[in-house]
Amino acid sequence: xxxxxxxxxxxxxxxxxxxxxxxxxxxxxxxxxxxxxxxxxxxxxxxxxxxxxxxxxxxxxxxxxxxxxxxxxxxxxxxxxxxxxxxxxxxxxxxxxxxxxxxxxxxxxxxxxxxxxxxxxxxxxxxxxxxxxxxxxxxxxxxxxxxxxxxxxxxxxxxxxxxxxxxxxxxxxxxxxxxxxxxxxxxxxxxxxxxxxxxxxxxxxxxxxxxxxxxxxxxxxxxxxxxxxxxxxxxxxxxxxxxxxxxxxxxxxxxxxxxxxxxxxxxxxxxxxxxxxxxxxxxx
Numbered sequence: 001x002x003x004x005x006x007x008x009x010x011x012x013x014x015x016x017x018x019x020x021x022x023x024x025x026x027x028x029x030x031x032x033x034x035x036x037x038x039x040x041x042x043x044x045x046x047x048x049x050x051x052x053x054x055x056x057x058x059x060x061x062x063x064x065x066x067x068x069x070x071x072x073x074x075x076x077x078x079x080x081x082x083x084x085x086x087x088x089x090x091x092x093x094x095x096x097x098x099x100x101x102x103x104x105x106x107x108x109x110x111x112x113x114x115x116x117x118x119x120x121x122x123x124x125x126x127x128x129x130x131x132x133x134x135x136x137x138x139x140x141x142x143x144x145x146x147x148x149x150x151x152x153x154x155x156x157x158x159x160x161x162x163x164x165x166x167x168x169x170x171x172x173x174x175x176x177x178x179x180x181x182x183x184x185x186x187x188x189x190x191x192x193x194x195x196x197x198x199x200x201x202x203x204x205x206x207x208x209x210x211x212x213x214x215x216x217x218x219x220x221x222x223x224x225x226x227x228x229x230x231x232x233x234x235x236x237x238x239x240x241x242x243x244x245x246x247x248x249x250x251x252x253x254x255x256x257x258x259x260x261x262x263x264x265x266x267x268x269x270x271x272x273x274x275x276x277x278x279x280x281x282x283x284x
Contacts, residue, residue: 010049010099010176010210019268020176020232021223022212023047023261024103026069026240027086028055028078034250038243039090041254043098045261050090051130051234054083054104060133065237069244080108080117084124091125099127101154101175106134109142118145128152128175136169143172154178157203159195167206176210177203178234181217181226200229220267227268235264 010020023042027035039050055073059066087100102121109117109131121129128151134142139153146153152175157166159180170177181196196213203211213226214234226233239257246252 018048019227019230020048020210020212021046021261021265021268022049022051022101022176022214022232022234023239024051024053024066024214024234024236026053026055026066026073027083028073028076029069029240029243030072031076032078032082032086032089034253035086036089036093037250037254038239038257040093041257042239042261043094045258046265047098047261048232049099049101051101051103051236052083052087052090052126053236054080054102054108056105056108058107059105063237065240065244069240080104080112084120084126087121087125096125099175100125101128101130101152102126103130103132105132114142114145118142118149118151121146121151122149126151128154130154130156130178132156136165136172139172147174152176156180157199159199161199163202166202170203170206170209173207173209176212176231177207179203179211179213179230180215181213196226197229220263223264223267224270227270233264233268 025035025038025042029035039052042050053066053070055070055078057070057074059070062070083102083104087102090100129146131139131142131153136155143153153172154175154177155169155173156178157169157180161169179196179200200211200213210231212232212234213230214236217223217226217233217235218238223233223235238260242256242260243253246256
């Protein structure tokens with residue numbers, strides 16, 4: 001398999017000097033224009049990659065914070081086509097500083113057309129795709145379509161994934177490996193699944209791709225604990241919650257988003273060189 005555009009940004013673990021902060025945004029919350037402001041603030045705060053979520057009416061993997069944001073965006077008329085358009089704007093505004101990964105459920109992609117979807121990602125500024133409810137066993141066609149366009153199909157691995165299935169998923173992975181930290185939906189948590197401590201080393205034995213951990217990660221101390229184990233983190237609900245707290249004050253939202261991203265990135269950076277240690281702070 002040829003190297004994807006996202007892999008050119010992330011590269012292998014051995015060639016990087018930093019842990020990765022992947023920041024999730026629900027596109028169009030509360031509107032597409034402000035989504036650009038939020039993205040700029042997150043990148044200024046230190047985000048290494050932006051995961052741009054397509055709003056969907058039945059987001060089974062998402063908790064109440066992202067569900068509410070998704071419903072608001074849908075009510076404003078945001079759909080997959082408009083999110084692809086947002087990618088073009090972000091590519092221009094951010095001057096390609098960070099890779100963009102589109103996150104969607106399968107249904108909007110099927111409605112749009114799989115071949116059309118795959119063909120439009122790169123021209124619209126996206127480097128990769130995460131399709132939350134696309135199982136490994138049914139992903140070969142999509143994988144081939146995206147690979148042809150040099151787009152990474154980022155796989156998700158849960159604490160419950162069996163080792164033989166994990167090996168197959170990782171082998172097909174591209175861009176990075178998204179390790180889900182809990183059995184459940186997205187949203188801030190005080191503790192994460194203890195199985196994550198043993199799962200991450202297993203994944204790292206199988207791939208040189210970065211392993212990033214998401215779902216439930218919201219605070220610097222969690223970032224520090226996971227940064228000591230993984231190659232980075234994905235944070236979403238914590239950023240969406242900031243947007244919802246100050247909806248009438250875009251300037252304040254930008255400031256808060258930038259500050260939170262900066263604190264999370266600093267916590268990750270402070271763990272550099274301690275990749276083999278674990279912490280009881282959040283993993284119990």
